[in-house]
Amino acid sequence: MKFAAISITMLSFTRSAAFQTSKAFLRTNVRTVSSTAVRFAEEGQAEVILVGCGAPNRGMGWYHAVQMLEKKCPSASLDFVVEPWFMGDGADSPAGQDFKEFKTEAESKYGTKFAKSLQELPPPAAPRLALISGRTADNPKLLSEAIAHGCKCVYLEKPGAPTVKELEAMSAEAKQAGVEVLMGYNKNVAKYVRKAREFAATVPGSHVTFVTNNAYENTPESLGECFERNSEGMLKNMAIHELALLASFYDVSVDNIAEVIVDKDFSSMQTLKGPSGKSFTDFDKVKFTIKTKNGNEVSVQTDRCGGTDSYAVVTDKSGKEVFRYYMPDDEDKKHVEQLQAKYPTAMPYFFTQDPDYITVKERVAKHTVDGKPAEGIATIEIAVEALKIAEYLVPIFQKELA
Ligand SMILES: NC(=O)c1ccc[n+]([C@@H]2O[C@H](COP(=O)([O-])OP(=O)(O)OC[C@H]3O[C@@H](n4cnc5c(N)ncnc54)[C@H](O)[C@@H]3O)[C@@H](O)[C@H]2O)c1
Numbered sequence: 001m002k003f004a005a006i007s008i009t010m011l012s013f014t015r016s017a018a019f020q021t022s023k024a025f026l027r028t029n030v031r032t033v034s035s036t037a038v039r040f041a042e043e044g045q046a047e048v049i050l051v052g053c054g055a056p057n058r059g060m061g062w063y064h065a066v067q068m069l070e071k072k073c074p075s076a077s078l079d080f081v082v083e084p085w086f087m088g089d090g091a092d093s094p095a096g097q098d099f100k101e102f103k104t105e106a107e108s109k110y111g112t113k114f115a116k117s118l119q120e121l122p123p124p125a126a127p128r129l130a131l132i133s134g135r136t137a138d139n140p141k142l143l144s145e146a147i148a149h150g151c152k153c154v155y156l157e158k159p160g161a162p163t164v165k166e167l168e169a170m171s172a173e174a175k176q177a178g179v180e181v182l183m184g185y186n187k188n189v190a191k192y193v194r195k196a197r198e199f200a201a202t203v204p205g206s207h208v209t210f211v212t213n214n215a216y217e218n219t220p221e222s223l224g225e226c227f228e229r230n231s232e233g234m235l236k237n238m239a240i241h242e243l244a245l246l247a248s249f250y251d252v253s254v255d256n257i258a259e260v261i262v263d264k265d266f267s268s269m270q271t272l273k274g275p276s277g278k279s280f281t282d283f284d285k286v287k288f289t290i291k292t293k294n295g296n297e298v299s300v301q302t303d304r305c306g307g308t309d310s311y312a313v314v315t316d317k318s319g320k321e322v323f324r325y326y327m328p329d330d331e332d333k334k335h336v337e338q339l340q341a342k343y344p345t346a347m348p349y350f351f352t353q354d355p356d357y358i359t360v361k362e363r364v365a366k367h368t369v370d371g372k373p374a375e376g377i378a379t380i381e382i383a384v385e386a387l388k389i390a391e392y393l394v395p396i397f398q399k400e401l402a
Pocket of ligand 1 (some may be wrong): 058060061083084085086134136159184187251353
């Protein structure tokens, strides 16, 4: 496995007084990685626990780990990795073997401490941030554990939980514990979203459409596999990023929706058999416009078989396209190529969204340390709203497309 070398950070002795005791504990009890220097949160850095690393080249958590170990996020020190599956029942699988190789390398090169569960970790030695990137169904439990183990802040991968009910309970639990939960909705900080919003603001009466595509083959087998693996459905699994944009920037909430217009010519719902032989009904593409009670209008277009692009289109009052911006743009394409060459077997979306993953992590880590606002980062309240919108839209689309 390719893994770029970084200079090693030695134990820092400049930490604030509040952490001196636990630091001594850590030095003597935890950092037992012999003969290698250890990576350790320094003054101004959050002590990050990555919860749910996943398989190298496939798991979202793994890519977050790579970015932190390569020091792309100056305020984040990846000190601990918690991996329940690949250090447990999944250890002997081929992906488990890949994980083991990554673990050995990260331990020896960076001194990162690995554990099967949060229970095994020492108390915080610096402002503690958990980056939770487990399977969506596991994330509610992992959040409770992160709260119980001294996290000051949590970076929760989208959508956060399978249902509104669960995410609302998580939000309430975190609030009661005084723990802040910020979301990995990276499109909230994406360049193409910002450019489109800025351009639209200069054109009176303009309209923005956010387009997102996947590159599944348009066959019953390929889509059936996709429907089964992402059985929470297209809206919660794929278009949820766009729903978070709508909630963040266009005041879209279930209470504020005035009208939903489904483009029936574009949209399609199918019932297909997954690999297990069970049938799943989902949308393979959908396009819709939402009008809000306070006068906003915005559209979303998603297609499981549309390619690899995300982009935004601005149309003027007459419906003529006046602006389009892609992710990645020409400037970022070079960076994507470099990353592809470095990690040839990794998921392609890691690379197109690479700068945005860095931005979100850095802002959340910095916020964990200094408490200043994490600009543009979606809160768990926005995530609840995005999930509510998804649950509200699904029956409307089902009725329209039946
Ligand atoms: N922001 C984004 O662009 C983006 C992209 C992809 C995924 N995500 C989110 O990140 C989170 C993790 O997604 P992922 O694709 O890395 O998930 P994943 O299933 O690959 O890995 C997540 C965890 O699941 C466990 N796991 C893996 N295989 C398992 C098995 N066979 N049985 C039981 N447990 C197993 C492991 O502990 C692993 O750490 C999700 O919340 C997802 O929605 C976000």
